[in-house]
Amino acid sequence: MNWNRNRTDFRMGSISETGEFAFINRIQALFPTSADVLHGPGDDCAVVRVGDRIQLVSTDASVEGVHFRRNWTTHYDIGWKAVAAALSDIAAMGGQPQFVLTSIAIPTSESIDDLESLYKGVADAASACEAVVIGGDTTQSPSGLMIDVTVIGEALNNGFILRKGAQSGDMLVIIGTPGRSRAGLLALQNNIDSPEVIRAHNHPTPRITEGLWLSEHPHVRAMIDVSDGIAQDAGHIAKASGIGVGMTSASVAIDPELLTLCMELDESIPDLVFTGGEDYELAFAVDPDHSLELIENFRRTFNLPSYAIGAFSDKIDGVTIDGNPVEHRGYDHFRPST
Structure with missing residues (x-):
């Protein structure tokens, strides 16, 4: 019934x-499910046991008109970004990528040269993360390109980080330069020459090495990659952990690349950072007693920005920014933008 x-x-x-x-x-x-599925749907990767190893598996689709437009990018970067987005899920679990499979739906008018360039981007993105392409599929598309990427990685020493695990009082820390991808999209939409942010949008870097480094630190309790905006993705950690998360716009680092574009377009830097999406940076929950030391060590090791942008709390319901509840947190494929 x-x-x-x-x-x-x-x-x-x-x-x-x-x-x-x-x-x-x-x-x-x-x-x-089965006993070999340690964690199924609901995280960045599925976690499965294969013999005495733990493997991380994820898949990600890129559709023309939804994820990319030909007049704003190259075939090479279409292939690169499709693979980078999928590999970022393995970074979010603190894993090492191993294998990539790509399936592509192709309009019959597509040129062989353009397709070869696309697959060069696929191969280079995989190689940059020490993974190899082992196969895939091709089929005809009635309209537009579609690429589906499956990635397989390994949890080294059988260790991995889930979204679940944040505790009340933990700091929410972000690495890299969130907001640049959204800024790059705005630059493309408004025909503004801003190479750094456009590159962030079209040619993202999955934080594999950084994720592996963070996974070795016992005080990092939960992690996610920022694909849909920090507000939404931090909310995923909070929900999985059974608590809430509060962020403050005053904590957002001033990125000179964002500042220039925001002044030109009258946009808000915190808005781009909190709700932008497709940055593929990492956000994580860390024990507050060890957060400052970890942030400083990370900065020295990688020469990348890293800063606390909020905190998790069992006294917060959902997600707040500057104490205000957040309804529209970031990108949702099926809901109209607000």
């Missing part, structure tokens, strides 16, 4: 009303 009721509920409304993440939550109950 309950199954029938759930099936009826499932058919009510459209996916634009449900939204991406509520939809994912609803379909998870349909999937069988």
Whole structure:
């Protein structure tokens, strides 16, 4: 009886009303599992046991008109970004990438030279992270390119970091330069020559080495890659951990590249940082007693920005910025932008 009721509920409304993440939550109950699946849907990667090893597996799709436009990028960068986005999921778990598979749907008018350039981007992105391309599939597309990338990695020494694990009082720390990808998109939309942020949007760098480094620190309790905006992705950590998270706009580092563009377009730096998405930086929860030391060691090791942008708390419901609840937190594939 309950199954029938759930099936009826499932058919009510459209996916634009449900939204991406509520939809994912609803379909998870349909999937069988096994004892070798240590963690299934709901994190950046599935975690599976294969013999005496723990493997990390993820997949990511890139669709023309949704994730990229030809007049704003190159075929090389289309291939690079598709693979980099998928590999970033392994970085978020503190894993080492090993293998990449790519399936692509191709319009019949596509030139061989352009496709070869796309696959060169695929190969180079994999090689940059010490992974190899081992196969895939090709098929015809009636309209536009679509690339689906599956990545397989290893949890070295069988250690990995989940989204779940943050504790009340933990600091929320971000690395790198979040907000640049969204700024790059704005630059492209407004025909502004801003090479650094455009490169951040079209040619992101998955933080594999940084993720491995963070995974070795016992005071890092949860981690995620920033693909949908910090507000949304930090919210995923909070929800998985059964607590809330509060952030402050005054904590956002002033990135000169963002400052220049925001002044020209009258945009807000905190808005780009909190809700931008597609940065593929890492955000993590860390024991507050060890956060400053870890941040300083990270900066010295990688020469990258790293700073606390908020804190997790069992006294906060959901996500807040400057004490105000956040409703629209970041990107959702099926809900219109606000």
